[in-house]
Amino acid sequence: MTTITFIHHDNRSQSVEAADGDSLMLAALTHGVDGITAECGGNAVCATCHVYVDEAWTAKLDPVSDDEDALLDGTAAERLPNSRLSCQIKVQPALAGLVVRIPDKQS
Amino acid sequence: MNPTNHSQNSGVAPGIPHLAIDPFSYDFFDDPYPAHQEMREAGPVVYLDQWNVYGVARYAEVYAVFNDPQTFCSSRGVGLSDFAKEKPWRPPSLILEADPPAHTRTRAVLSKVLSPAVMKRLRDGFMVAAEAKIDELLARGSFDAIPHLAEAYPLSVFPDALGLQAAGREHLIPYASLVFNAFGPPNELRQQAIERSAPHQAYVTAQCQRDNLTPGGFGACIHAFSDTGEITPAEAPLLVRSLLSAGLDTTVYGIGAAVYCLARFPDQWARLRDDPSLARNAFEEAVRFESPVQTFFRTTTVDVELGGVVIPEGEKVLMFLGAANRDPRRWEQPDSYDITRKVSGHVGFGSGIHMCVGQLVARLEGEAVLTALARKVGAITMSGEPTRRYNNTLRGLESLPVTFTPA
Structure with a gap:
């Protein structure tokens, strides 16, 4: 288990104990974190599991793939340099304490 | 009776349940839910004697088959017909009926x-078209929601987005109906569809050519990828064909399902009117609840253990998407249409590498129609008995007489 903190659009903070190996998207759905829609269920089609990764963590994640990059161009909320799709981030002990912000809209 | 034998037999795992259900019969189409339940309860994997195929109706096994494309392949056809044994009725799809690595390249293009x-660029136009359609239907009052809404709205946006010429569009829905009937067994629906297919096939083949596609549309964009080498010029028309096969009729059934749900469940309609931002999820939940695409087949490439039984190589496995989407092992109150349900993970659009590549177009159309309904319509009343349209793969209505009252 790895502790991940989601910060909602209203600044409410929600920490969850995520299962290692799950995607961040699945961890959010499993723990009832609202604001991660994940319409495609993690198949990298829809760009509705968009998060902003806390600046302290962006460099510690695997880089954005070409597919994810193309999908991020279609997010409903503004794409920022720290935008990621949470279905593409795998929970692992090295990410203990990761903080991500949830945008105001996903579609 | 030999007690030793008896004790040995009692330790043997029960064999795979053989069921007499024909999932491509009119009786089944009229009410598939008791048979879905029978299959789910019989075991994780069942055998359907009518067509000599394995079946999976529980969510876990449907998900597992979808997500192991190497073992459960698509290149031998995603209908009953095994392309390794039988000539396909049309040249196989380069994306639906393909496996990696060939599939990876064509999928990336679509x-x-x-x-x-x-979709962001299409959004405003699709929304405006939906509002105009609902205004027109409100002025009309009473009408059949299948031809005049579920068919008319996608026909007003999708062929233009694809870049099709105006002439001949009446072939689109019959062609798609043919494609989805052809995934079924050699029953009356399939045989009749194929016998009558020639004019529709001729239309589609012609429209897939580059010269017949308007610049800027999906079709022209596909052909442009043959200039940069991602696909060959010969592959481009067949990829355009995929959008003609799977891009229109499916959304007709999806929108029809959503309107039918909202007409049947006034409490959910009231929630949508209170909060039109639920439109997109209300459409998604209708896709789970009705599962417009009911079934797809895969073919095993090796002997494989699934749900405790071994399926030999070269067998057809039929996935029941509609049954998985109502599996109580996965969904709370699966038989309730709930527009606020967290519906992520349903398999109405499939799952894995073959998950519907046009799902974003479908959702945009569904959201546009339901948003316009929620904003403009006060009541949806069924003004006659709905009738079912029969198709080997698609579940939906032929007719849905309704009356719209303004908000």
């Missing part, structure tokens, strides 16, 4: 053509 970024 993913780019139908990406979230492209």
Whole structure:
């Protein structure tokens, strides 16, 4: 288990104990974190599991793939340099304490 | 009676349940839910004697088959017909009826053509068209929601987005109906569809050519990828054909399902009117609840253990998407239409590498129609008995007489 903190659009903070190996998207759905829609269920089609990764963590994640990059161009909320799709981030002990912000809209 | 034998037999795992259900019969289409339940309860894997195929109706096994494309392949056809043994009725699809690595390349092209970024550019136009359609229907009052809404709205936006010429569009729905009937067994629906297919096939083949596609549309965008080498010029028309096969009729059934749900469940309609931002999820939940695409087949490439039984190589496995989407092992109150349900993970659009590549177009159309309904319509009343349209793969209505009252 790895502790991940989601910060909602209203600044409410929600920490969850995520299962290692799950995607961040699945961890959010499993723990009832609202604001991660994940319409495609993690198949990298829809760009509705968009998060902003806390600046302290962006460099510690695997880089954005070409597919994810193309999908991020279609997010409903503004794409920022720290935008990621949470279905593409795998929970692992090295990410203990990761903080991500949830945008105001996903579609 | 030999007690030793008896004790040995009692330790043997029960064999695979053989069921007499014909999932391609009119009786089944009229009410598939008791048979879905029978299959789910019989075991994780069942055998359907009518067509000599394995079946999976529980969510876990449907998900597992979808997500192991190496073992459960698509290149031998995603209908009952095994392309390794039987000549396909049309040249196989380069994406639906293909496996990696060939599939990876063509899928990447269609993913780019139908990406979230492209949907952002289409969004306003689709929304305006939906509002105009609902205004027109409100003025009319009473009408059949299948031809006049579920068919008319996609026909007003999708062929233009694809870049089709105006002439001949009446072939689109019959062609798609043919494609989805052809996934079924050699029953009356399939045989009749194929016998009558020639004019529709001729239309589609011609429209897939580059010269017949308007610049800027999905079709022209596909052909442009043959200039940069991602696909060959010979592959481009067949990829355009995929959008003609799977891009229109499916959304007709999806929108029809959503309107039918909202007409049947006034409490959910009231929630949608209170909060039109639920429109997109209300459409998604209708896709789970009705599962417009009911079934797809895969073919095993090796002997494989699934749900405790071994399926030999070269066998057809039929996935029941509609049954998985109502499996109580996965869904709370699966038989309730709930527009606030967290519906992520349903398999109405499939799952894995073959998950519907046009799902974003479908959602945009569904959201546009339901948003316009929620804003403009006060009541949806059924003004006659709905009738079912029969198709080997698609579940939906032929007719849905309704009356719209203004908000």
